[in-house]
Amino acid sequence: MQRRLKSSAIICVGSLLVLAWRPTFADEFTPADIKLWQDEYLVVVKQGRELFTSDKLGTNGVACVQCHPNAANTHPETYPKFQKQLGHVAPLWEMINWCIRNPLEGKDLAADDPRMIALQAYITYERRGVKLEPGKH
Amino acid sequence: MSYMNRRDFLKSSSALLAASTLPLSLIEIAYADTSQNFTFAYISDAHIQHIKGKEFVRNWDRGLIRAVAETNLMDPKPDFVMFGGDMGQLGKREEINHGLELLAPLTYQKHFVIGEHDYYLDLGEYWQKIIGPLHYSFDHKGVHFVVLNSILTYDDWTYNRWPSAEERMLQMADLDNPNGSPFMVGEKQRAWLKQDLAKINHATPLVVFSHSPLQKIYRGWNFWTEDAEQVQALLAPFKKVTVLYGHVHQIQYNQIGTISFHSAMATAWPWPYPATYAQAQSFLPKLTVEMNRADPFFERDATGWQYIDVYSGHVREHYQLAENTRRTVAFNPKTGQPEDTRYQAPDRRLLSQNHY
Ligand SMILES: [Fe+2]
Ligand SMILES: [Fe+2]
Numbered sequence: 001m002q003r004r005l006k007s008s009a010i011i012c013v014g015s016l017l018v019l020a021w022r023p024t025f026a027d028e029f030t031p032a033d034i035k036l037w038q039d040e041y042l043v044v045v046k047q048g049r050e051l052f053t054s055d056k057l058g059t060n061g062v063a064c065v066q067c068h069p070n071a072a073n074t075h076p077e078t079y080p081k082f083q084k085q086l087g088h089v090a091p092l093w094e095m096i097n098w099c100i101r102n103p104l105e106g107k108d109l110a111a112d113d114p115r116m117i118a119l120q121a122y123i124t125y126e127r128r129g130v131k132l133e134p135g136k137h
Numbered sequence: 138m139s140y141m142n143r144r145d146f147l148k149s150s151s152a153l154l155a156a157s158t159l160p161l162s163l164i165e166i167a168y169a170d171t172s173q174n175f176t177f178a179y180i181s182d183a184h185i186q187h188i189k190g191k192e193f194v195r196n197w198d199r200g201l202i203r204a205v206a207e208t209n210l211m212d213p214k215p216d217f218v219m220f221g222g223d224m225g226q227l228g229k230r231e232e233i234n235h236g237l238e239l240l241a242p243l244t245y246q247k248h249f250v251i252g253e254h255d256y257y258l259d260l261g262e263y264w265q266k267i268i269g270p271l272h273y274s275f276d277h278k279g280v281h282f283v284v285l286n287s288i289l290t291y292d293d294w295t296y297n298r299w300p301s302a303e304e305r306m307l308q309m310a311d312l313d314n315p316n317g318s319p320f321m322v323g324e325k326q327r328a329w330l331k332q333d334l335a336k337i338n339h340a341t342p343l344v345v346f347s348h349s350p351l352q353k354i355y356r357g358w359n360f361w362t363e364d365a366e367q368v369q370a371l372l373a374p375f376k377k378v379t380v381l382y383g384h385v386h387q388i389q390y391n392q393i394g395t396i397s398f399h400s401a402m403a404t405a406w407p408w409p410y411p412a413t414y415a416q417a418q419s420f421l422p423k424l425t426v427e428m429n430r431a432d433p434f435f436e437r438d439a440t441g442w443q444y445i446d447v448y449s450g451h452v453r454e455h456y457q458l459a460e461n462t463r464r465t466v467a468f469n470p471k472t473g474q475p476e477d478t479r480y481q482a483p484d485r486r487l488l489s490q491n492h493y
Contacts, residue, residue, distance in 0.1 A: 053311060060194045061186060066406065069313035069358050070416070073409035073431070075493075085434040099433070103196060103406075130415045 041121065048122025051115055058104025064119075067103065071126040078136040089135075092120060173278050178208045178245070179454075180442045181221025181383035182403030184254065185239070187231040196436060197226075200404035200459075201239045204442040207457060209244055215444060216277065218245050221383030221401050222252025222288070222348035228306050230263055237267070248275075252348040252384060253288040253320070253359075258306040260295070261286070272326055274333050280342045280447050283333060287322050287347035287362050287382075294318040312358045312408070319356060320349040321363040330371055342377040342450035350382045352391060352398055355411035355419040360385050372396055377450040379468075387439075388456060390466050391422035392474035398422075399454045399466060399475060407431045407439030410492045426480045428461075429489040435460045451475075 052071065055061040068074055079092040086094070093116050097108040109116040183201040186194040208218060220240065225232025233255065240247065251271050255264055261271050271286035289295075295318075299305040308316055322330070337343065345351070351368050354360040362368065372378045378396045386403035387410060410427055411419030421427075431439035437459035446453050451468030452475070458464065465478045480486050 060188050062194055062196075065311060065313065066184075067408070069311075069408065070414045072411075072414045102433075102436075105195075127415055 044118050044121045045125045046122075047115075048118035048120070048125075051119055052122055057100050057109075057115075058106035060105045062104050064099065064104070071123045074123050074127070075136075076120070076124045076127050077130050077132050078134060081135045081137070092123070096120070096123075174446065174448050175216040175278050176211075176213055176444050176446045178211065178215040178218040178442065178444045179221060179381065179401050180204045180208065180218060180240075180404060181250075181401035182223040182252070182386055182405055183220075183236055183239070184223055184226045184403070184405035185232045185236040186226035187229050187235070193232075193235055194226075197405040198235075198239065200406075200437060200440050201236065203437065203459065204404045204457075205240060205242055208442065208444075209242065211444060215245055218243055218247050219346060219381075220247060220249045221346065221381070222250040223254040223383060223403075223405075224249075224252070225254055227303075227310060228255055228258030233263060233267065248282075248284065248346075250284055250346045250348050250383065251286055251288065253309050254306075256286075256288055257295075257309040258302050272329065280344055280450075281334075281337050283330065283343070283345045285322055285326060285330065285345065285347045285351075285368075287349045287351060287368075288320045288384075289323045289326070290318040290321060290363075317359065319361055319363040320359050322347070322351075322368050323364070327364065327367055327371065330368070334371060334375075337375075339374050340376055342447055343372065343375045343379070344447065344452065345372060345378070345380045347380060347382045349384045350389070350398065350400065351380045352393060352422075354385075354389070354421055355417065357414070357417050358408075358411055360411060360419075369393060369396060379447075379452040381445070381452070381454075388428040388464070388466070389422065389425050390454075390475040391424055397452060397468055397475050399452055401443055402428070402439070402441040402456060402458065404440055404442055413492050424474060424476070426477045426486060427490050427492050428456075428458075428464075429487065430492055432460075 051057060052064045055063055057064070076092050079095070080089050082088070083090045083095070086098075093111050096116065096119055100106045101108060180201070184197050185201065186197055188194065208215070224236035249268050251261060251264055255261070265271065272284055274281065274283045276282070295305070299308060308314055309318070311317065347362070349362045350360055351362050351365050353362070353365050372380070373394055373396065376395060380396060380398045381401065382398070383401045383403070385400050386406065386408035387400065388402065389398070389400040391398040407428070410421060411417065412421055428439055438461070441456055441458040443457060444455050449468065449470070453465065453467035456464040456466070464480070466475050467478055468474070469476045480490065
């Protein structure tokens with residue numbers, strides 16, 4: 001334990017040296033940075049689209065896209081919202097798991113599973129530009 | 138009948154609405170030659186999906202099994218059943234065989250339209266061997282019926298683009314695939330259609346079946362037929378023409394000139410209306426009162442099948458909806474277009490018919 005703390009301290013000192021060598025501040029980002037971050041996001045969107053159209057999320061070969069072309073009728077802009085059948089206010093990922101369990105006959109993904117994050121990145125990307133209306137039915 | 142219902146009923150005393158609330162047997166009397174009256178059932182988009190061995194996706198199986206069971210209980214009995222295409226999901230022999238097995242209990246004569254999910258694996262080879270031709274016509278009690286294969290596409294896409302038949306099928310099976318290709322009837326089949334119609338009197342009621350809409354609604358999902366206008370031009374001389382189509386898994390109807398258009402619900406699953414895809418523009422006919430928004434917690438919600446009568450020479454389509462109130466869309470001779478007999482007026486629509 002102590003040894004691990006010591007080595008962390010060394011890494012911290014090392015990082016500080018790097019920072020001192022090339023200082024950056026929170027308010028400094030360039031168009032190149034924005035492009036980089038946007039590209040990172042789009043990579044995950046693409047992974048989400050692949051999962052959305054694949055037969056790998058469930059056990060019966062059914063894919064999300066079979067019922068939701070271009071992720072239409074998923075309404076990410078309305079979540080979290082009260083789901084009568086679940087009996088509580090649910091976030092989008094909980095409904096995605098409902099679909100994975102039922103039409104896809106598969107197993108739930110954890111909320112922070114990279115695949116769940118990718119699915120949400122894709123679904124919201126297809127709905128970009130639509131105003132947020134949490135709770136809407 | 139509650140006070141509200143009775144008042145609504147009295148208020149809407151139009152013959153059309155009153156007729157829709159009467160038992161079907163009474164509607165028949167309205168026409169002179171009742172011996173010629175007939176109905177037929179229309180079942181579409183079963184999407185039977187093979188998993189492995191003898192396993193198929195249970196949900197889609199149930200939709201077709203239910204439609205077949207209910208069709209067998211119909212009164213009056215239909216003269217025949219039309220299957221509207223997309224029997225399978227990936228065109229596999231297992232899927233077509235299993236679909237036919239589930240349709241076998243039907244006690245009526247059957248006719249078939251081919252869908253893209255049945256075609257793009259072997260280009261209709263097995264279908265033609267076991268079911269029949271991809272386009273044909275027949276006459277029944279004074280109505281001329283035509284079946285078209287409307288899901289053909291450009292030869293280059295079909296023959297030169299894909300490394301295997303399986304890959305081609307997968308590419309066409311994804312509705313929203315940007316690497317897909319638009320549907321068409323094609324020049325050869327249009328020439329056949331022209332010849333077939335040449336011998337038919339223009340006063341004969343004409344009913345045309347296609348899998349894709351013979352009108353242009355949204356190209357991105359192939360709610361579309363590339364040569365729709367050319368096909369419409371061949372149908373236009375007839376006084377009473379109806380085009381019935383599957384593929385869209387939702388209620389649509391329209392009137393273009395003398396041609397009425399009606400869609401079929403799927404037995405498998407519903408599709409969103411194209412306008413709900415925020416990144417594209419669709420041309421859903423303004424006339425259409427949309428189906429109820431699907432509640433996924435009810436497995437069969439927004440699925441169904443339909444039975445149809447052509448008593449007046451125009452189509453009256455009765456949507457048999459598994460989890461919703463049934464709907465009837467019928468040609469209204471006063472307005473010259475198909476209309477929902479209950480929900481057409483904007484103030485009669487349901488909250489759940491609002492899609493976004
Ligand atoms: Fe279909
Ligand atoms: Fe189709």
